[in-house]
Amino acid sequence: MGEILVKNKDIVVPGEELASGMDFLPSFGTYRDKDKILASRLGLVSIDGKIIRIIPLSGKYNPRRGDTIIGKIEDVSYSGWRVDTNSAYPAMLSMKDATSEFIQRGSDLTQYFDLDDYVVAKIINVTSQKLIDLTTRGPGLRKLTGGRVIEVNTNKVPRIIGKQGSMVHMIKQATDCKIVVGQNGLLWILGEPKSELIAIEAIRKIENESHLSGLTERIKDFLEKATGRKIEEKMAEKGEQNGLS
Amino acid sequence: MAYPKRLDGRKFNETREIEAKAGVIKRADGSAMFRIGKTVAYAAVYGPRNLYPKFLQNPREGIVRVNYAMMPFSSKGERVRPGPSRRSKEISMVTEKALLPVLHLEEFPNAVVDVFIELPQTDAGTRCAGICAASIALADAGIPMKDLVAAVSVGRVDEQVLVDLNYDEEAFDGKVADVPLAVVQRTGHISLLQMDGEIEKGQLINAIKLGQETLKKVFEAQKKALKEKYHTEGGEE
Numbered sequence: 001m002g003e004i005l006v007k008n009k010d011i012v013v014p015g016e017e018l019a020s021g022m023d024f025l026p027s028f029g030t031y032r033d034k035d036k037i038l039a040s041r042l043g044l045v046s047i048d049g050k051i052i053r054i055i056p057l058s059g060k061y062n063p064r065r066g067d068t069i070i071g072k073i074e075d076v077s078y079s080g081w082r083v084d085t086n087s088a089y090p091a092m093l094s095m096k097d098a099t100s101e102f103i104q105r106g107s108d109l110t111q112y113f114d115l116d117d118y119v120v121a122k123i124i125n126v127t128s129q130k131l132i133d134l135t136t137r138g139p140g141l142r143k144l145t146g147g148r149v150i151e152v153n154t155n156k157v158p159r160i161i162g163k164q165g166s167m168v169h170m171i172k173q174a175t176d177c178k179i180v181v182g183q184n185g186l187l188w189i190l191g192e193p194k195s196e197l198i199a200i201e202a203i204r205k206i207e208n209e210s211h212l213s214g215l216t217e218r219i220k221d222f223l224e225k226a227t228g229r230k231i232e233e234k235m236a237e238k239g240e241q242n243g244l245s
Numbered sequence: 246m247a248y249p250k251r252l253d254g255r256k257f258n259e260t261r262e263i264e265a266k267a268g269v270i271k272r273a274d275g276s277a278m279f280r281i282g283k284t285v286a287y288a289a290v291y292g293p294r295n296l297y298p299k300f301l302q303n304p305r306e307g308i309v310r311v312n313y314a315m316m317p318f319s320s321k322g323e324r325v326r327p328g329p330s331r332r333s334k335e336i337s338m339v340t341e342k343a344l345l346p347v348l349h350l351e352e353f354p355n356a357v358v359d360v361f362i363e364l365p366q367t368d369a370g371t372r373c374a375g376i377c378a379a380s381i382a383l384a385d386a387g388i389p390m391k392d393l394v395a396a397v398s399v400g401r402v403d404e405q406v407l408v409d410l411n412y413d414e415e416a417f418d419g420k421v422a423d424v425p426l427a428v429v430q431r432t433g434h435i436s437l438l439q440m441d442g443e444i445e446k447g448q449l450i451n452a453i454k455l456g457q458e459t460l461k462k463v464f465e466a467q468k469k470a471l472k473e474k475y476h477t478e479g480g481e482e
Binding site: 043056088 | 274292293347352354356387388389390391392467472475
């Protein structure tokens with residue numbers, strides 16, 4: 001008979017036994033050795049029915065198809081751009097995926113994206129060798145001008161976004177900043193310099209305290225104190241239901 | 246000359262005082278401090294990250310680079326010349342080989358994980374302390390790994406088999422053997438075994454058994470360090 005040896009949301013270290021018996025299935029961050037399921041990463045245990053997985057607390061961004069990321073143009077080539085993705089691998093943004101405009105053969109590509117420009121892009125494909133293709137054609141995908149880019153722990157991005165975007169919406173509302181959150185841990189913020197700083201401070205607070213309960217409430221208090229503005233109750237309630245998953 | 250009692254009064258199967266801490270270097274992707282007695286090791290992990298020059302890349306799996314270094318002031322008054330030496334290159338290599346069996350590197354082809362081990366203070370057993378620190382730092386960096394690795398030195402002083410020799414014991418005037426031993430936690434597999442000195446077969450077998458037993462304590466310290474990082478930062482889980 002199978003048996004779970006840890007509690008949900010326990011912190012586990014690599015090599016720790018999570019379950020015994022064949023009744024459970026190892027998922028992300030775990031592996032099976034004979035009749036045992038073991039952790040292969042540092043993180044929080046998540047038991048969902050028969051499936052055991054680990055929610056990592058640290059680690060670099062692992063590019064996945066469909067993710068929206070913020071990238072920095074590293075190089076401009078003949079037929080596209082190379083983009084730094086804040087992961088171990090650079091991505092390619094080809095000419096035809098960059099814009100719906102017609103680009104004359106051999107024309108200067110820097111008029112679209114120049115070196116050191118930041119772009120919001122979507123990952124179209126990742127191969128087994130981690131060659132990444134990006135697109136900037138789609139709603140919300142564009143070049144970022146002005147503002148500032150900050151880096152956060154990629155594993156905390158879901159908490160910064162909140163359930164259905166509630167957390168980031170709250171920050172936007174309180175500070176009047178435009179914010180774009182990339183799955184790769186880069187965030188772009190544009191607003192009044194003072195409110196940009198408040199937004200950054202709020203994001204750092206989320207990053208550091210994301211595994212404490214009552215997070216939304218504390219962020220709300222912080223934002224209200226910092227901006228001197230009242231935040232609607234409805235928003236805060238919605239955020240409180242945030243699961244870690 | 247016999248060795249009835251250890252110079253620092255420890256039991257023969259007793260290690261020096263162990264202290265471990267994860268996340269000590271904030272800018273690194275993962276880091277750890279490991280102290281055993283007067284030997285202190287810091288490890289910082291960066292990556293997985295892009296690897297250049299390109300000919301070093303391995304399309305089948307990621308690679309690990311370990312750099313072991315003693316700080317210039319870390320020895321007993323003699324300045325340790327910084328930079329790679331014959332000794333530090335060897336230790337970097339064996340440390341890498343000691344850690345490799347537990348790492349899942351196939352998840353990031355062509356990339357590299359860099360591990361830097363620095364020793365600000367040394368009193369024998371540096372490569373073992375380095376391996377212990379590196380193992381914590383790799384886990385802290387979120388690198389997928391099967392298990393933890395810990396290391397301790399075992400050996401003999403005169404006719405006595407013992408664990409965790411300090412510098413005075415290594416320099417004992419008589420027959421001495423210093424055997425650094427690294428073990429994978431769950432399986433008990435040995436991933437590093439070197440020797441300096443002379444030892445008989447029976448003594449070596451006893452020493453290794455003693456070491457494997459002692460390492461259980463070290464593994465506990467490593468696990469505690471990793472879990473504590475999130476408990477102190479976050480309070481509750």
